[in-house]
Amino acid sequence: MASRPLETVDPELRDRMRWLIGLRWVAAFGLAVASIVSSFWPALGIAWHPVLGLALALVVANALISAAVARFPPVGETGLRRFNKAQIGVDLAALTGLCLFSGGVHSPFLAFFVFHMILTSILLSPRDSYEGATVAVGFIAAIYLLTDRETRQGPSAVLVVAVMITTVYTCVYLTTSITTALRARERERARLTEELAARAEALRRAYDEIEETRKLELRYMRKVAHELRSPLAAAISSLQVVGLGMAGELAERQAQMVGRVETRMRQLLKTVDDLLLLARERARANAVAGPGDLVSLAAVIGAVVELLEARAQASGVALATDLPPDLPAIRADREALTQVFTNLIGNGIKYTPEGGAVRVSARAEDGAVAVCVADTGIGIPAEDVPRVFEEFFRASNARSHAAVGTGLGLAIARSAVEALGGSIRVSSQEGVGTQFTVTLPIEPSQGPLAVSGLAPSPPE
Amino acid sequence: MPDGHKILIVDDDPDQVDSTRLILESNGYDVVVAYDARQAFETALAEKPDLIVLDIMMPDGTEGFQLVSRLRNELPEEQANVPIIIVSAIHDYTTLRLYPDQSDTTYAPGEYLDAQGFIDKPAEPRQLLGKVAELLRKP
Numbered sequence: 001m002a003s004r005p006l007e008t009v010d011p012e013l014r015d016r017m018r019w020l021i022g023l024r025w026v027a028a029f030g031l032a033v034a035s036i037v038s039s040f041w042p043a044l045g046i047a048w049h050p051v052l053g054l055a056l057a058l059v060v061a062n063a064l065i066s067a068a069v070a071r072f073p074p075v076g077e078t079g080l081r082r083f084n085k086a087q088i089g090v091d092l093a094a095l096t097g098l099c100l101f102s103g104g105v106h107s108p109f110l111a112f113f114v115f116h117m118i119l120t121s122i123l124l125s126p127r128d129s130y131e132g133a134t135v136a137v138g139f140i141a142a143i144y145l146l147t148d149r150e151t152r153q154g155p156s157a158v159l160v161v162a163v164m165i166t167t168v169y170t171c172v173y174l175t176t177s178i179t180t181a182l183r184a185r186e187r188e189r190a191r192l193t194e195e196l197a198a199r200a201e202a203l204r205r206a207y208d209e210i211e212e213t214r215k216l217e218l219r220y221m222r223k224v225a226h227e228l229r230s231p232l233a234a235a236i237s238s239l240q241v242v243g244l245g246m247a248g249e250l251a252e253r254q255a256q257m258v259g260r261v262e263t264r265m266r267q268l269l270k271t272v273d274d275l276l277l278l279a280r281e282r283a284r285a286n287a288v289a290g291p292g293d294l295v296s297l298a299a300v301i302g303a304v305v306e307l308l309e310a311r312a313q314a315s316g317v318a319l320a321t322d323l324p325p326d327l328p329a330i331r332a333d334r335e336a337l338t339q340v341f342t343n344l345i346g347n348g349i350k351y352t353p354e355g356g357a358v359r360v361s362a363r364a365e366d367g368a369v370a371v372c373v374a375d376t377g378i379g380i381p382a383e384d385v386p387r388v389f390e391e392f393f394r395a396s397n398a399r400s401h402a403a404v405g406t407g408l409g410l411a412i413a414r415s416a417v418e419a420l421g422g423s424i425r426v427s428s429q430e431g432v433g434t435q436f437t438v439t440l441p442i443e444p445s446q447g448p449l450a451v452s453g454l455a456p457s458p459p460e
Numbered sequence: 461m462p463d464g465h466k467i468l469i470v471d472d473d474p475d476q477v478d479s480t481r482l483i484l485e486s487n488g489y490d491v492v493v494a495y496d497a498r499q500a501f502e503t504a505l506a507e508k509p510d511l512i513v514l515d516i517m518m519p520d521g522t523e524g525f526q527l528v529s530r531l532r533n534e535l536p537e538e539q540a541n542v543p544i545i546i547v548s549a550i551h552d553y554t555t556l557r558l559y560p561d562q563s564d565t566t567y568a569p570g571e572y573l574d575a576q577g578f579i580d581k582p583a584e585p586r587q588l589l590g591k592v593a594e595l596l597r598k599p
Contacts, residue, residue: 230549233582234473240582241585246585
């Protein structure tokens with residue numbers, strides 16, 4: 001085992017080392033008391049002079065041990081083990097002395113060998129404990145041999161030694177089996193704690209990687225956006241200049257043709273824009289949901305309505321909002337919300353004939369806010385309703401009502417809403433109107449560590 | 461009709477430069493052009509334009525951003541406040557903003573740029589001319 005500094009060694013082992021020193025002071029005190037009592041009461045059979053000497057010797061030994069611990073703290077697990085072994089050796093020797101001066105093989109203090117074996121088994125490894133038991137057995141044998149011949153005569157002395165030897169080994173066996181199990185459990189716990197920390201670290205790294213990927217994706221999309229839009233923009237600008245006669249007067253037929261080209265180019269630009277938006281919302285949906293800002297839905301909808309007001313007026317459509325003043329703020333991405341409501345309200349205006357109305361209302365629900373965009377427009381044929389969120393899908397009557405349209409607006413809106421952890425529903429009656437309901441959670445359930453693969457997918 | 465104000469167009473796309481130039485010239489402005497940031501700074505220094513129309517996304521990406529701060533910090537004092545209109549193919553319209561989030565430091569937030577106007581490409585001639593006239597009217 002690699003030797004570690006004392007601080008990281010099993011703190012229990014270190015505490016026990018000090019505990020042993022404390023116990024020894026108690027033992028020395030007990031010995032002194034026993035010797036003094038015996039001096040007045042010789043019938044106890046304790047030779048009080050040598051026992052007092054033993055008590056003094058133990059005091060000196062313990063003082064030396066404490067000094068050694070303070071001066072040269074044992075380093076690492078091996079050092080600590082060796083140190084504890086030495087302490088136990090000292091104790092066993094002292095106990096042997098006590099037994100010899102208090103009746104030899106018949107000394108009642110012989111039972112303390114069992115106590116020492118329990119201590120040893122708690123402190124040391126099973127192997128070391130058996131070693132200690134063998135040393136103890138050696139001391140017990142020495143006690144037997146050093147007891148005077150008359151006292152150890154007869155079978156009882158041999159029986160005492162035999163019982164002691166059996167007890168010592170049995171005790172070590174029982175105690176070490178318990179402590180081994182406890183230590184294994186402790187080690188398992190430490191291992192699990194370490195594993196848990198490693199997993200948390202791995203999760204954090206995965207999160208960082210996703211963040212990094214998301215950044216690269218955004219950068220890439222910006223590049224793509226630039227590469228796709230720049231030539232189209234340049235072409236449209238040139239056509240405009242020609243169309244407006246800034247590069248010389250055009251014949252009527254020429255102006256007409258240039259105008260047609262410009263219209264088609266603008267359609268293409270719109271498709272490119274919508275595809276880019278869709279890709280962005282998809283990327284956002286796959287990205288890790290951050291905690292997000294608290295956004296006032298009323299403010300977002302208000303800004304969108306203000307922006308679209310001119311368009312509504314030009315089409316002769318009334319645009320109204322009905323937002324309760326106590327509408328809660330929600331945790332979401334402001335830009336994504338703006339996108340959703342621009343698309344929905346813009347659609348409402350686009351597909352509502354002159355004289356109609358688009359109404360935006362909202363209400364708080366259980367932990368969520370529901371926003372409803374309702375129009376009195378051309379509606380959606382029943383068979384087309386399930387398909388309106390599909391990319392490039394345009395309802396049959398939508399195509400005849402408005403020539404221009406990419407069929408991507410609602411797909412973008414749905415992607416954005418789902419990325420925000422919400423849902424979008426449509427109900428419509430052809431010729432009467434359409435109603436979109438967006439339900440957004442006030443606090444998205446995804447925590448900052450939620451990884452896209454683990455997050456529950458929003459209900460379809 | 462405007463009175464021969466001088467406008468510097470900075471864009472790495474020559475087609476774009478030509479159409480912007482035609483729009484401005486046919487409305488009576490004097491036009492000077494530059495196709496990269498270095499040339500733009502030198503031209504601004506030498507020609508003292510009354511206004512700059514700048515494409516922010518030039519090949520090196522950050523070039524346009526750096527040019528704005530260079531114009532503001534290194535031009536002589538009487539020129540340092542020249543109005544700048546930023547045109548970009550990726551600014552507002554696609555909402556692929558110049559600054560998709562705070563943690564992305566590659567691009568400075570567009571709104572923090574010391575510019576007086578932002579126009580998305582393709583710039584509508586009316587919108588561009590309106591903005592130019594508005595900025596030149598100011599003292």
